[in-house]
Amino acid sequence: QRRAARAPKESDLKTAGYSRVAKLKAREANRRKDWCEKTSTMLARTYDVVRFEKLNIKTMTRSAKGTIEEPGKRVAQKAGLNRAILAQGWGLLRQRTGHKAPGRVEDVPAPYTSLRCSACGWIDKNSRKSQAEFVCSSCGFTCNADTNAATNVAAGQGGIPRPRRTAGAGGTTAATSRSSVREPQPK
Ligand SMILES: [Zn+2]
Structure with a gap:
């Protein structure tokens, strides 16, 4: 991505670089979805009741940068947490498990x-x-x-x-x- 960004404007190098980045990102997303599908199927088949800790993913992944008037604290740490949560596809796993085990999934307040x-x-x-x-x-x-x-x-x-x-x-x-x-x- 860095190399593509530095490549001259409208060059083949730039186009090829960004297309490689896009391919890698798509593979990462597919891997995440695949993991969620397999894990939610396993949970739905193996257990009568599946309980998830009810985490507010929206709040947890909200930008840590804050506003100009109120700059956020611990921006780097929070950004790391955001990445980790999003990488795990937490919300998707909860959603897919709910689809596959209707009425058998519970959210426990965190x-x-x-x-x-x-x-x-x-x-x-x-x-x-x-x-x-x-x-x-x-x-x-x-x-x-x-x-x-x-x-x-x-x-x-x-x-x-x-x-x-x-x-x-x-x-x-x-x-x-x-x-x-x-x-x-x-x-
Ligand atoms: Zn005790």
Whole structure:
């Protein structure tokens, strides 16, 4: 693509270069579609109920650049995440599985699936030691963080966090803009 961009205007080199880029991109898209078809067929044939974590793909893939007045933060990291999600064809997989297993696909709300202990149900941000490790602060259950979250989703368990109380008062504290149960973010 870079070579084609640098080639002289309206040259054969430029045309040939861009046509090669287009072919590669088409192959990538076909590969992605093929994977989605095979995987959704496998899921529909193998399982009675298929549960997907309900991720807002539109929000997650929204441009991180922001506006001139409010420039976005962590643009490079978010762009990487966007690519990863889109490359996996997440939305397409969910859609095709729904077509092939009508009435047997459920969406589990995403919040707290990664902070809930899949063994005892306790929800605590302190259970999430790092991006990869889950250690329950209540029962001591240890698991890979992604596996723990997937187990919660498979069980249809997102969870509702405990109301936050001020010490001894029994009242609830006002919510801050930054949630205290926000999971650790990738570095
Ligand atoms: Zn636990």
